Amino acid sequence: MRNAEETKERILEAALEEFSSYGIAGARVDRIAKNAGCNKNLIYVYFENKETLFTTVLRKHLTRVYEEISFTPEDLPGYAAKVFDWAMTHPHIVRLMSWYSLEQKMDNITERTTARDKKIKAIMEAQKDGLVGTTFTPGFLLTAIMALATAWTPTHPFGPSHDPDAVKIPKETRDAIAKAISLIAKGEES
Amino acid sequence: MRNAEETKERILEAALEEFSSYGIAGARVDRIAKNAGCNKNLIYVYFENKETLFTTVLRKHLTRVYEEISFTPEDLPGYAAKVFDWAMTHPHIVRLMSWYSLEQKMDNITERTTARDKKIKAIMEAQKDGLVGTTFTPGFLLTAIMALATAWTPTHPFGPSHDPDAVKIPKETRDAIAKAISLIAKGEES
DNA sequence: ATGATGTAAACAACCAGTTAGTTATATCCT
């Protein structure tokens, strides 16, 4: 019963649930402690603040995502499908990212920007090699992929509420997204 | 100085700013009263409480949007461009919608669902008339349009942070979005 | 003078963060 690492993990789990549901401002430290089955003070011992607890949770899951989802510039539709699958199976983390981008004070997490730069460069090279069309810029393509892949997440402002039936048939939606990205990545003329 | 309608309006203005910046949980009623230049109690006299004040602000601007942006099922790229322009010039309201979809207790505003149903039906008819391709369902097309059109908003989790240069050249981004929607709406085969 | 409009103060609940103290467990000494 007296295991610091285990309690830290329980706190992080409860914090994910709490922050995902209520955001930073809406989250309650007492509730996190209760759901983690530990004393409130331990949260302040192991993690500095409410805010650093949040960023700790976010960073932890973000790095896990970067490891799980490999970027394939030569197969952008497949990448979009992978991101879609991940977003649909990990709605908590998508919510976490949404909260962060709204409540943020504009200090970006370094991991994200470096990961983004890598992808941009990879798309540029794929374009040079003729694997991806040059109708759109790498930045546009990447943003379009992420926007489409996460659009059907329960949290999205224009998501399931605009396409309620899609939630029941995720496979069809995934294929449609891949298809759409395929069209954009080729970028044929009209 | 003694004009109820005027003070109501000042409260709604200050509330928009406050809720857009901090969300429902993060917003402070004292700050709204201060920025509206009125007594805190008036907020409770004219609007029930914090939450109904929020929904009042949201509803007000949503109906305005529905009036301003006309839906053109025969020209989906043009509609996407219009939505993009609106999103870029009204970031507060986009943020308001984002907050709402995150903090929501899943009770949808009726105006939104009816407006959505109308658009879906319009796209269906456009497909029957051969004005829009049938590769994708109307719900998918509508969601894709909204997702792409709002993806470069400052608040989007994968927005400007994934495509920083796009913010400086909104016209190019708008045209790229229209082009992308054009490709999807045609839905040519590979 | 009466209802609409506005003000100041208070209130009760809440909440992030702290303090002081307790228990378990590992380490050291003999």
Add this chain to the structure above:
DNA sequence: AGGATATAACTAACTGGTTGTTTACATCAT
């Protein structure tokens, strides 16, 4: 081995400030 001791893990209770909401009172227009 076994008792003293130090330390890591944990707890209960408190603090000081904040916050949504209410109450009691003042002032203006008609």
